[in-house]
Amino acid sequence: MKTYLSVNAKSYAVEHDPRRTLLDTLRDDLGLPGTKKGCDHGQCGACTILLNGERVNACLCLTAMHDGDEITTIEGIGSPELLSELQKAFVEKDGYQCGFCTPGQIMSATALLQEIANGAPSYVSDDLDSAALTDAEIAERMSGNLCRCSAYPLIREAIAMAAEGKE
Amino acid sequence: MRPFDYHRAETFDDVTSGQIIAGGTNLLDLMKIQVMTPEALVDITRLEGLSAIVPEGDGLRIGALVTNSALAYDPLVRAGWPLLSRAILAGASAQIRNKATTGGNLLQRTRCPYFYDTSQPCNKRTPGAGCAAIGGGGRMLALFGTSDHCLAAHPSDMAVALTALGAEVEIHGANGTRRVPLQDLYVPPADRPDRETILETGDLITAVILPAPKSGSRQGYRKVRDRASYAFALVSVAGAVTMEGGTITDVSLAFGSVAPKPWTIPEVEQMLLGQPASDDLFRRAADLLAPDPAPHPETEYKRALLRRTFVATMRQLTGLADTTGTDIARAEA
Numbered sequence: 001m002k003t004y005l006s007v008n009a010k011s012y013a014v015e016h017d018p019r020r021t022l023l024d025t026l027r028d029d030l031g032l033p034g035t036k037k038g039c040d041h042g043q044c045g046a047c048t049i050l051l052n053g054e055r056v057n058a059c060l061c062l063t064a065m066h067d068g069d070e071i072t073t074i075e076g077i078g079s080p081e082l083l084s085e086l087q088k089a090f091v092e093k094d095g096y097q098c099g100f101c102t103p104g105q106i107m108s109a110t111a112l113l114q115e116i117a118n119g120a121p122s123y124v125s126d127d128l129d130s131a132a133l134t135d136a137e138i139a140e141r142m143s144g145n146l147c148r149c150s151a152y153p154l155i156r157e158a159i160a161m162a163a164e165g166k167e
Numbered sequence: 168m169r170p171f172d173y174h175r176a177e178t179f180d181d182v183t184s185g186q187i188i189a190g191g192t193n194l195l196d197l198m199k200i201q202v203m204t205p206e207a208l209v210d211i212t213r214l215e216g217l218s219a220i221v222p223e224g225d226g227l228r229i230g231a232l233v234t235n236s237a238l239a240y241d242p243l244v245r246a247g248w249p250l251l252s253r254a255i256l257a258g259a260s261a262q263i264r265n266k267a268t269t270g271g272n273l274l275q276r277t278r279c280p281y282f283y284d285t286s287q288p289c290n291k292r293t294p295g296a297g298c299a300a301i302g303g304g305g306r307m308l309a310l311f312g313t314s315d316h317c318l319a320a321h322p323s324d325m326a327v328a329l330t331a332l333g334a335e336v337e338i339h340g341a342n343g344t345r346r347v348p349l350q351d352l353y354v355p356p357a358d359r360p361d362r363e364t365i366l367e368t369g370d371l372i373t374a375v376i377l378p379a380p381k382s383g384s385r386q387g388y389r390k391v392r393d394r395a396s397y398a399f400a401l402v403s404v405a406g407a408v409t410m411e412g413g414t415i416t417d418v419s420l421a422f423g424s425v426a427p428k429p430w431t432i433p434e435v436e437q438m439l440l441g442q443p444a445s446d447d448l449f450r451r452a453a454d455l456l457a458p459d460p461a462p463h464p465e466t467e468y469k470r471a472l473l474r475r476t477f478v479a480t481m482r483q484l485t486g487l488a489d490t491t492g493t494d495i496a497r498a499e500a
Contacts, residue, residue, distance in 0.1 A: 062173075
């Protein structure tokens with residue numbers, strides 16, 4: 001079957017088996033290996049992408065269900081010459097060790113900053129109408145991204161640094 | 168995944184027979200490990216009119232395709248039914264909440280580890296096969312409403328809040344559209360734990376209906392789990408309490424991860440109603456929460472945990488305990 005996707009502002013027509021996930025489409029059909037396959041079950045967050053602007057696990061998306069959708073991957077938010085603010089902050093703060101989870105962490109954090117800007121509350125927000133970016137808020141909002149090297153403190157620092165730059 | 172035919176339904180009449188898929192966050196996981204092996208998938212995400220949250224009377228009509236995030240963030244829900252926002256935000260991860268839908272949340276499958284393990288017998292997977300949890304390990308299993316054939320618990324947070332709030336489910340079927348209380352969507356496991364709901368072939372959940380807000384009530388969802396985030400509940404308590412003076416004039420409760428569906432115990436509410444809030448009252452009410460013995464030795468701990476979680480929740484909802492920095496909110500509107 002055939003599905004039309006916009007990935008990082010480029011249009012693609014993908015011929016695929018109905019079982020294909022967006023994760024496999026991105027990595028194996030479109031040659032975009034930045035999105036990682038960790039657990040393939042929605043538990044680790046290594047495959048986090050932006051789907052129509054919102055973060056999702058690409059491993060839990062059937063390509064067939066996303067005809068016409070807009071996808072942004074780690075390859076679409078910056079380049080080695082021109083890093084995004086979050087990418088710069090992860091480098092600055094050393095927000096990784098092995099780096100395997102890093103694309104997912106950065107895509108997730110990219111969405112997190114937008115969610116904060118939209119005033120979206122989290123489980124740890126004192127008030128459903130406030131969304132301050134405390135350390136506890138960052139930890140809660142990033143709980144869908146595992147880092148088995150456990151670089152969590154530096155990941156949180158990098159996100160806080162990028163958030164400050166945005167203000 | 169086993170091979171399947173994929174069909175995208177463009178209209179209601181175009182919803183062909185097969186396994187319905189919307190968010191897919193639970194279903195695709197189960198298909199990958201071949202616990203579920205549908206021959207046909209029917210994608211309903213393009214159906215019109217199922218993705219909106221609109222006022223209906225003094226209440227709210229939540230389309231079945233509304234995502235968990237959209238529902239938790241909705242300004243009307245935050246103001247009038249804060250318990251629902253709190254419960255949703257207590258569940259899953261931000262990524263999952265962006266994909267998972269309202270209808271799908273209600274129909275998600277248990278997380279009993281034996282249901283997921285195809286090398287073990289499970290009556291929910293294969294009726295008559297046996298239940299590996301009976302005599303096996305089982306600290307996530309249910310306390311209430313189990314049968315000799317299945318001890319599994321319903322894992323939802325959102326559905327527990329919806330139950331406490333008195334939500335109804337709108338079902339579109341061959342004979343038109345009907346509404347049932349959320350409590351009545353689920354059927355007891357009995358000797359056919361594979362049958363989980365009253366839904367029949369061709370039925371589709373199209374919306375969840377919230378009744379008018381409990382104005383001035385204090386609402387909260389207290390979830391106890393192994394990790395601080397992104398973990399299923401061991402037990403949870405959803406509550407909405409209205410007080411006049413020091414007296415409880417309205418109380419609505421539901422208990423999560425302790426039964427095959429969000430559980431209610433009307434006797435508890437009856438004992439609390441019209442009484443002045445006190446620790447003694449809550450302790451006596453908590454005694455109604457503990458079946459003796461638990462259906463599985465490894466869920467014995469849940470009896471005490473549920474009692475204590477209930478008392479702690481009631482203390483916060485009635486002002487006996489400080490609520491600063493907690494997830495207790497007051498319903499407006």
